[in-house]
Amino acid sequence: MRLMSEKRLDRFRLVEGRGELLAMVALILVVVVLPISVLGYQFVLRPALADVRTIDVMAAAPEAGGFQPDAIRVAAGETVRLRFSVPDVPHGIAIGPGLDLDLGHVDPGQVKEVDVTFPEPGRYTFYCNSWCSPNHWRMRGTIEVYDPQTPEALPASDGPDPVLESLTARGVDIDAPHETPMPPHGRPSAARGVDVVKQMGELPAVLTAPEWRRTLSPAKAWEALVTAGLSQAEAWDAVAYLWLAEMDAERLKRASTLYAKNCAACHGEAGDGQGVAARSLDQHADMNMLEEPVAFNNPSTMLGGSGEIYYAKLRRGGMGTGMPSFGPIFTPDETWMLVDYLWAFVFDLDPNQGP
Amino acid sequence: MKRDRLLSLAPFVGLALVILLIPLPLTVKPVTHVVTMTADQFAFDPPVLRVNYGDRVRLTLQATDVVHGFYLDGYGIETRVEPGISQQIEFVADQIGKYRFRCSVSCGTLHPFMIGELVVNPNLTFARAVGLTAVILAGTLFYLRRFPPREPREHTTA
Incomplete structure (x- = not known):
């Protein structure tokens, strides 16, 4: 008996041929069409349909690679959408300096995006502003804004900082120690200093020179005041008043926010150099954290330095001490604000100025 | 028989x-506990807080490495602590028993295990x-x- 009729066998052969064809089609679909459509959508169709160029930035701790990518090129006037996500620990994302662009914290699993337009060519920094590792401050990326007319040209840099230039020109070594031989006993008070200065009438010449608050150290001013006839304690009170005179509540508040976000982890919330990150300093000897953070509430080390020296250290960094350079992040005004804020760790503010 | x-x-x-x-009697004279608690990867220090019913707890939280959170079960207290910005929490231990506090910010691989406990005595039950x-x-x-x-x-x- 035959197992299959001739007709059924034919049909079977036909099906077999069709099956091969189907398998071939399926194979092509899986191996060729699927990847092309997925990748094509992601890298061709989606960017073509999007109204703005989107740049995905993965923000990992510096040990895990930092920002990826860490350099972004944008044409002046072009709007880009920066989309930040985080793989490891919470980070804070901000773009600066002077842009007032703070996205706040991005936690693992969260995505935050921002549309930015840079009208002028130049360089900007996107950075982490929430302590994320001993190397936190290294977590930075640059945004290069080029002129669309000349896309090949490098954006003009801002030029050297005039304060740092002038210090170099005068041969001032900003890393030299500046101890005060005669630090005040107790805390000088700006409130008491107001009256001292009022009674004094005319101030010594060094305190009327242009930019004196920035170029003169409080210790030098104190010497001049004592020479002019004040008692030692009165002279310190007068110095406290003079150095804090430009602080108002608003600047104080902004400066204290900047301090808390950027400085307090190492230098301590009370300015005593005992910040939480300083506690584990010995564990990170390999990480260029070579020196203990400076205590801002120590008058004998603080008062011998002038404002411009602290300004320069802030912007340039500590050169091997573990102090980061904040030049690419802070505007000059923000830096001065922080320098002024440092004096409030050694001098008592007038309560009327208070925050 | x-x-x-x-x-x-x-x-x-x-x-x-x-x-x-x-x-x-529940009335042990209430006192105020002033505690500085550090949060680092992946533990709280001190890990256990023992207080009596009615005590006031004044907690200063410090994160030492990355951002951490603090969520206290039962009391529903939550805060976020960044290194360098310590946070103050104050509450009255008015619920008896053992309550877990945990890190509420995903702080790394072992984040789910970052747990401590608040024991409010006397635990009559x-x-x-x-x-x-x-x-x-x-x-x-x-x-x-x-x-x-x-x-x-x-x-x-x-």
Whole structure:
């Protein structure tokens, strides 16, 4: 008996041929069409349909690679959408300096995006502003804004900082120690200093020179005041008043926010150099954290330095001490604000100025 | 006979009822605990807070490495702590028992295990449970000693 009729066998052969064809089609679909459509959508169709160029930035701790990518090129006037996500620990994302662009914290699993337009060519920094590792401050990326007319040209840099230039020109070594031989006993008070200065009438010449608050150290001013006839304690009170005179509540508040976000982890919330990150300093000897953070509430080390020296250290960094350079992040005004804020760790503010 | 047996247990039943129902005084004079707690990967230090009912807890939280959170079960207190910006929390321990606090910000690989506990004493339920267990144990031992179970008859196959 035959197992299959001739007709059924034919049909079977036909099906077999069709099956091969189907398998071939399926194979092509899986191996060729699927990847092309997925990748094509992601890298061709989606960017073509999007109204703005989107740049995905993965923000990992510096040990895990930092920002990826860490350099972004944008044409002046072009709007880009920066989309930040985080793989490891919470980070804070901000773009600066002077842009007032703070996205706040991005936690693992969260995505935050921002549309930015840079009208002028130049360089900007996107950075982490929430302590994320001993190397936190290294977590930075640059945004290069080029002129669309000349896309090949490098954006003009801002030029050297005039304060740092002038210090170099005068041969001032900003890393030299500046101890005060005669630090005040107790805390000088700006409130008491107001009256001292009022009674004094005319101030010594060094305190009327242009930019004196920035170029003169409080210790030098104190010497001049004592020479002019004040008692030692009165002279310190007068110095406290003079150095804090430009602080108002608003600047104080902004400066204290900047301090808390950027400085307090190492230098301590009370300015005593005992910040939480300083506690584990010995564990990170390999990480260029070579020196203990400076205590801002120590008058004998603080008062011998002038404002411009602290300004320069802030912007340039500590050169091997573990102090980061904040030049690419802070505007000059923000830096001065922080320098002024440092004096409030050694001098008592007038309560009327208070925050 | 059977009645005797039950009656012999009466003191234990009485004791158990006393343990279950007696209103114990809660009034230890409340104090304020001022605690600085550090949060680092992946533990709180101190990991256990022991306080008495009614005590005030003034907690200063410091994160030392990355951003951490603090969420206290039962009290519903939550805060986020960045290194360099310590946070103050103040609450009155008005719920008795053991409550977990945990990190509420995904802070790294072992984040789910970053847990500590707040123990608010006197934990009466726990104390009653311990007392009750002891009484039941004592009662059982007493009963078995007084009325030993009969030896099972030996089955001989001879």
